[in-house]
Amino acid sequence: MDFLPIFLEVAGKRIVVDGGNTVAARRVERALNAGAFVTVFDPEPGDEVRAFFEHENLTHIARLPYDADFAECIIAYGASEVPERDALLHRAAKAAGALVNVADEKTYCDFITPSVVEREPITIAISTGGAAPVIARILRARMEAMLPAAYGRLALFLARFRGRIYEAVPNGRNRRRFWENLIEGPVGDAFLAGEEALAEERLEEDLARGSADLKHGEVWLVGAGPGDPDLLTFKALRMMQHADVVLYDRLVGDGIIDLVRRDAERIYVGKKPREHTLTQREITELMIERASRGERVLRLKGGDPFIFGRGGEELEDVAAHGIPVEVVPGITAAAGCGAAAGIPLTHRDHAQSCVFITAHGAGGVLDHDWTRYARKGQTVLVYMGLNALGEVAQKALSQGVDPDMPVAVIDNGTRLDQRVIIGRLDEIEAKVVEADLPGPALIVIGHVVSLYGKLGVKGSRSEYEMELKAGHTL
Ligand SMILES: C[S@@+](CC[C@H](N)C(=O)[O-])C[C@H]1O[C@@H](n2cnc3c(N)ncnc32)[C@H](O)[C@@H]1O
Numbered sequence: 001m002d003f004l005p006i007f008l009e010v011a012g013k014r015i016v017v018d019g020g021n022t023v024a025a026r027r028v029e030r031a032l033n034a035g036a037f038v039t040v041f042d043p044e045p046g047d048e049v050r051a052f053f054e055h056e057n058l059t060h061i062a063r064l065p066y067d068a069d070f071a072e073c074i075i076a077y078g079a080s081e082v083p084e085r086d087a088l089l090h091r092a093a094k095a096a097g098a099l100v101n102v103a104d105e106k107t108y109c110d111f112i113t114p115s116v117v118e119r120e121p122i123t124i125a126i127s128t129g130g131a132a133p134v135i136a137r138i139l140r141a142r143m144e145a146m147l148p149a150a151y152g153r154l155a156l157f158l159a160r161f162r163g164r165i166y167e168a169v170p171n172g173r174n175r176r177r178f179w180e181n182l183i184e185g186p187v188g189d190a191f192l193a194g195e196e197a198l199a200e201e202r203l204e205e206d207l208a209r210g211s212a213d214l215k216h217g218e219v220w221l222v223g224a225g226p227g228d229p230d231l232l233t234f235k236a237l238r239m240m241q242h243a244d245v246v247l248y249d250r251l252v253g254d255g256i257i258d259l260v261r262r263d264a265e266r267i268y269v270g271k272k273p274r275e276h277t278l279t280q281r282e283i284t285e286l287m288i289e290r291a292s293r294g295e296r297v298l299r300l301k302g303g304d305p306f307i308f309g310r311g312g313e314e315l316e317d318v319a320a321h322g323i324p325v326e327v328v329p330g331i332t333a334a335a336g337c338g339a340a341a342g343i344p345l346t347h348r349d350h351a352q353s354c355v356f357i358t359a360h361g362a363g364g365v366l367d368h369d370w371t372r373y374a375r376k377g378q379t380v381l382v383y384m385g386l387n388a389l390g391e392v393a394q395k396a397l398s399q400g401v402d403p404d405m406p407v408a409v410i411d412n413g414t415r416l417d418q419r420v421i422i423g424r425l426d427e428i429e430a431k432v433v434e435a436d437l438p439g440p441a442l443i444v445i446g447h448v449v450s451l452y453g454k455l456g457v458k459g460s461r462s463e464y465e466m467e468l469k470a471g472h473t474l
Pocket of ligand 1: 226227251301302303304305306307308309331332333334337382383384385410411412413414415440441442443
């Protein structure tokens with residue numbers, strides 16, 4: 001981030017705007033709304049600026065500004081679109097110690113102006129750091145549509161109880177929870193439904209209970225999906241915004257961790273094969289210890305926590321300590337990779353069942369009965385199989401599985417660097433070794449793989465064509 005986001009108090013302070021066009025009008029409007037005294041310099045301002053002439057805090061001077069006009073000015077906006085005027089304003093305003101912003105002239109800017117969503121007294125400012133202002137404007141439009149106008153009134157309503165809430169819940173962390181429960185619970189619901197009296201009644205009940213309900217910690221076991229942040233569930237996102245501490249795995253991508261509440265403590269507990277930051281026991285002990293302190297502990301796992309995620313094992317110990325737990329499912333790698341690569345896991349003509357298996361168990365590569373799995377009409381989804389692919393394929397072949405059986409290896413499925421390797425069972429290992437995939441990767445074995453590239457799913461076509469060029473038909 002190249003800019004420091006702050007909200008500046010300008011009420012009663014002086015702001016100069018040089019220009020009389022639409023841009024100047026927007027600057028004038030914001031400055032007046034924030035309570036500043038605004039002086040506009042322009043010989044012939046347009047109607048949009050003139051519309052503010054009646055405002056008691058606005059002074060219009062029908063000429064260009066002189067150096068002395070910037071005395072005691074806190075901000076100077078250049079909006080004339082005349083380069084010589086902009087240069088003069090920048091020099092004079094800087095000499096007077098003002099912060100300067102000149103429209104479309106980066107070198108003359110001490111700050112940039114964000115896109116703003118207003119729900120008085122709530123203000124949301126959005127910036128792309130100057131990289132793509134149109135994105136900020138699109139996001140602003142989305143937020144405008146998303147946020148009920150009543151949110152502003154809710155903020156004003158709750159502000160009346162601020163002091164009493166402070167007294168009723170003195171502990172800072174508990175107080176944050178208290179506020180969250182108010183806003184997202186029955187009080188907020190009643191208020192946003194237009195029932196202010198009911199909201200107040202419920203709020204009084206909550207105040208009477210104070211911190212009584214807030215002292216207990218919890219563990220939330222949440223699936224983060226296969227990597228694309230857009231595949232998080234709403235519930236996962238909400239819990240990420242409310243947790244006190246987040247323990248996350250290697251498979252949880254940076255883009256997802258960035259969505260965790262900024263003040264929450266983040267603890268990386270990831271495991272690579274043969275490289276453990278914390279042992280499984282230490283992770284569980286940490287969750288128990290933090291929840292016992294009254295914290296809301298979010299255990300964030302790649303994919304779904306109950307599918308090869310050891311979620312069940314972790315919760316057994318947590319539950320034995322009487323700590324309340326909640327589980328939020330995530331999109332498992334098989335579902336995510338299948339969708340992203342355009343390979344359905346079932347299909348009326350190719351597979352009427354699918355099985356999820358892991359190549360690895362506690363003692364190494366598992367000795368699966370492949371005649372049960374890789375059979376006609378069934379898709380096999382192999383987790384944790386990349387490094388054992390050769391062994392997996394050999395075992396399947398030695399048990400009589402058809403060497404022509406189509407196989408897909410989907411690496412970093414759903415992510416920007418997703419790659420898909422397609423081959424027959426008897427050649428797939430060599431192709432994957434050649435491709436030097438970093439993992440994580442999911443192996444799909446079965447006739448559904450022959451649909452790869454044929455369903456018009458974006459992201460799968462080019463690899464499919466490469467396969468065809470290489471002479472492979474499945
Ligand atoms: C320990 S398991 C965790 C599975 C996870 N709980 C789930 O439901 O997806 C790790 C394995 O999941 C698979 N996996 C997870 N994310 C993946 C991704 N983005 N692309 C491909 N495979 C992935 C790989 O097979 C990896 O070895």
